[in-house]
Amino acid sequence: MGTALIYDDEMTNYKLLWVDSICNIEVPERLTVCYEALMRTGLADRCVSIPVREATDADILLVHSEEYLEAVKKTPYMTLAELMEFTLQYGDVYFHPNIYHCAKLAAGAALQLVDSVMTGAVRTGMALVRPPGHHSMRSAANGFCVFNNVAIAARYARQKYGLERVLIVDWDIHHGQGVQYCFEDDPSVLYFSWHRYEHQKFWPNLRESDYDTVGKEKGAGFNINVPWNRVGMRNSDYLSVFFHILLPVAYEFCPDLVLVCAGFDSAIGDPEGEMCASPDIFAHLTHLLMNLAGGKLCAVLEGGYNLTSLPQSVCQTVQTLLGDPAPPPGSLEGPCRSALESLHCVRSAHKPYWSCLKYAADLPTSESSSKHDKLAEETKDKAEKETVKEEKVWPEPQKRVCPPVRAALILPDNVTCPAGCQRFSSTEGLDPATISKLREKFSKDGENNSSLTTLPSLVALVDKMENHEIYSGLALVQDVSMAMTCTVQHAAALFQRVLIVCVGDMVEQKPGTEDGKTLLVQFSGNISDKPIGKYHVPVCLKKGCGDVSGFMHAVLSLLLPLGYEYDPNLVLLVRMPGCGIWDSVWQQLTGLLQGLAQGHTLILMQEEEKPCFVPTVSCLLGNAAPSLASLCAPLPEDTEEVEKLRYHLQADWKLLQTTAPEPQ
Numbered sequence: 193m194g195t196a197l198i199y200d201d202e203m204t205n206y207k208l209l210w211v212d213s214i215c216n217i218e219v220p221e222r223l224t225v226c227y228e229a230l231m232r233t234g235l236a237d238r239c240v241s242i243p244v245r246e247a248t249d250a251d252i253l254l255v256h257s258e259e260y261l262e263a264v265k266k267t268p269y270m271t272l273a274e275l276m277e278f279t280l281q282y283g284d285v286y287f288h289p290n291i292y293h294c295a296k297l298a299a300g301a302a303l304q305l306v307d308s309v310m311t312g313a314v315r316t317g318m319a320l321v322r323p324p325g326h327h328s329m330r331s332a333a334n335g336f337c338v339f340n341n342v343a344i345a346a347r348y349a350r351q352k353y354g355l356e357r358v359l360i361v362d363w364d365i366h367h368g369q370g371v372q373y374c375f376e377d378d379p380s381v382l383y384f385s386w387h388r389y390e391h392q393k394f395w396p397n398l399r400e401s402d403y404d405t406v407g408k409e410k411g412a413g414f415n416i417n418v419p420w421n422r423v424g425m426r427n428s429d430y431l432s433v434f435f436h437i438l439l440p441v442a443y444e445f446c447p448d449l450v451l452v453c454a455g456f457d458s459a460i461g462d463p464e465g466e467m468c469a470s471p472d473i474f475a476h477l478t479h480l481l482m483n484l485a486g487g488k489l490c491a492v493l494e495g496g497y498n499l500t501s502l503p504q505s506v507c508q509t510v511q512t513l514l515g516d517p518a519p520p521p522g523s524l525e526g527p528c529r530s531a532l533e534s535l536h537c538v539r540s541a542h543k544p545y546w547s548c549l550k551y552a553a554d555l556p557t558s559e560s561s562s563k564h565d566k567l568a569e570e571t572k573d574k575a576e577k578e579t580v581k582e583e584k585v586w587p588e589p590q591k592r593v594c595p596p597v598r599a600a601l602i603l604p605d606n607v608t609c610p611a612g613c614q615r616f617s618s619t620e621g622l623d624p625a626t627i628s629k630l631r632e633k634f635s636k637d638g639e640n641n642s643s644l645t646t647l648p649s650l651v652a653l654v655d656k657m658e659n660h661e662i663y664s665g666l667a668l669v670q671d672v673s674m675a676m677t678c679t680v681q682h683a684a685a686l687f688q689r690v691l692i693v694c695v696g697d698m699v700e701q702k703p704g705t706e707d708g709k710t711l712l713v714q715f716s717g718n719i720s721d722k723p724i725g726k727y728h729v730p731v732c733l734k735k736g737c738g739d740v741s742g743f744m745h746a747v748l749s750l751l752l753p754l755g756y757e758y759d760p761n762l763v764l765l766v767r768m769p770g771c772g773i774w775d776s777v778w779q780q781l782t783g784l785l786q787g788l789a790q791g792h793t794l795i796l797m798q799e800e801e802k803p804c805f806v807p808t809v810s811c812l813l814g815n816a817a818p819s820l821a822s823l824c825a826p827l828p829e830d831t832e833e834v835e836k837l838r839y840h841l842q843a844d845w846k847l848l849q850t851t852a853p854e855p856q
């Protein structure tokens with residue numbers, strides 16, 4: 193299924209008509225540079241173009257009051273003086289004779305996007321709109337926003353499609369207080385927002401934007417605020433919050449639809465955010481959300497004021513929505529102290545509400561660390577007053593290719609090759625010496641068992657993945673252990689870093705070594721006698737790989753952080769026979785791992801696992817995995833296992849950290 197792109201240049205036909213140093217960054221060019229970039233890169237043509245529509249009064253009244261709507265309706269007929277007068281009653285926003293029309297189109301665009309996703313016309317989509325929405329409140333415009341596009345879309349989706357749970361992810365660098373107020377007592381809409389806060393010193397300077405505002409009454413736990421108390425946050429900081437807060441909670445919440453307040457002022461270069469995350473981080477943030485809700489994801493533009501990083505970030509988002517493998521996460525240096533403090537505070541504030549946070553550390557009793565942070569902050573600020581905000585420069589995100597052959601499959605003759613894949617059995621280019629060497633090396637007690645025949649094909653497939661002719665591969669083999677050993681040896685010689693994810697017990701000694709060329713993460717049910725090493729992580733789950741929530745918790749909070757920090761060039765995913773993993777969980781794992789190694793995933797499965805082979809291939813092709821049921825609480829033993837491993841490994845792998853080290 194396709195990806196919708198909703199845009200209409202009518203939304204560029206309003207602008208600031210007077211001098212205002214706060215609002216002058218919200219310009220029509222914000223939309224035109226994004227649309228032009230999508231056209232130039234060919235991404236727009238790969239999307240399904242869906243027309244905008246005006247939101248009706250009924251749509252707008254889902255969130256806003258009648259008196260506010262009636263007041264805004266008068267603005268098209270106002271003189272310049274009346275517009276300025278009208279604007280004075282609100283904060284950080286401006287009006288224009290055509291802004292009411294554009295605000296209806298922006299909200300209507302979000303609703304068109306919801307309709308096209310919910311009716312199955314498309315799987316995902318992005319609406320490029322202005323004015324933005326997430327600051328506007330029931331009876332007030334605010335922060336360049338007139339109608340709350342995403343809040344209206346959430347209410348609309350619940351009402352029209354009877355959805356029980358909607359997740360709103362707000363990665364804009366400002367707190368969408370309008371959304372928070374709308375749903376703070378509503379457990380059916382989980383609102384997650386990170387935002388520049390600086391201990392309430394940054395706009396909109398609200399006490400209720402801090403981590404301890406968790407929602408009210410029945411909505412307690414369904415409002416997650418992640419304050420950034422420092423500027424300069426980087427990719428590691430954003431990813432840590434996804435791995436250790438948003439994703440575990442989102443999988444437990446199990447939304448029917450994901451809406452994104454896609455503001456890109458959280459990217460490097462933005463004058464409002466002053467953060468340092470690179471535009472390609474949005475490829476990963478998007479990818480990590482795409483296996484929720486069966487892939488039903490609607491991204492609606494909010495902020496973003498740097499006319500270079502904004503279009504780059506939008507292109508990264510749309511290309512990932514289209515299913516293209518994400519770029520390498522690059523060298524992640526781990527979250528900074530301030531981010532770890534925020535992470536710690538948010539996890540402990542939400543501990544009572546989410547079983548995945550059951551073992552989160554409690555708040556530091558003496559707020560020593562954050563006092564420490566504030567003190568450091570004050571001294572820094574004094575120094576900073578003198579220096580002017582230096583121009584940020586960053587590399588253009590590398591061009592992402594959509595691979596000619598997305599998935600190559602090594603299959604027994606009697607298994608048909610699904611559409612979109614290529615059957616792979618060629619061993620041309622392999623010299624006969626290699627083939628005979630493989631035979632003698634791997635043939636047990638001389639019998640020429642047929643699994644030997646696949647080894648040369650596996651070796652050839654790994655070669656073609658290394659030279660990017662092929663992106664991902666899957667092999668149905670008779671002896672998965674032998675195939676794994678052979679593949680690891682060959683791959684380790686070709687790729688600098690190979691992540692091996694082994695699901696189930698291995699019959700023989702682990703192939704991983706401690707030289708860092710391979711990182712083995714093994715999920716099994718048996719008590720591990722194997723030592724835990726930096727590059728060898730045995731995850732022993734109480735009920736083995738068959739327990740959905742324990743397994744998913746380990747994937748989200750342990751495997752993904754490790755994988756992203758390791759940044760492999762190949763992911764080898766091995767499903768041992770009899771491992772007991774649910775096919776739906778296996779598909780989630782396959783989908784999530786696509787975010788690594790630019791989608792270079794090689795899957796090894798035993799032939800008899802044929803039933804789940806087609807769904808697995810679907811994930812290799814970039815399709816979303818089906819939604820899991822709402823995750824219940826992981827078993828205490830499993831959560832403790834993850835905590836134990838995290839504690840053991842966080843010195844080596846910074847992305848596993850969830851609290852700041854005690855101040856010396």
Ligand SMILES: CC(O)(O)NCCCCNCCCN
Pocket residue numbers: 214284324325326327335336337364365366367395455457464494495496
């Ligand atoms: C959609 C949005 O979240 O990007 N709106 C941002 C509004 C910013 C208002 N002024 C801030 C003043 C401090 N620099």
Ligand SMILES: [Zn+2]
Pocket residue numbers: 364365366455457464494495496
């Ligand atoms: Zn913003």
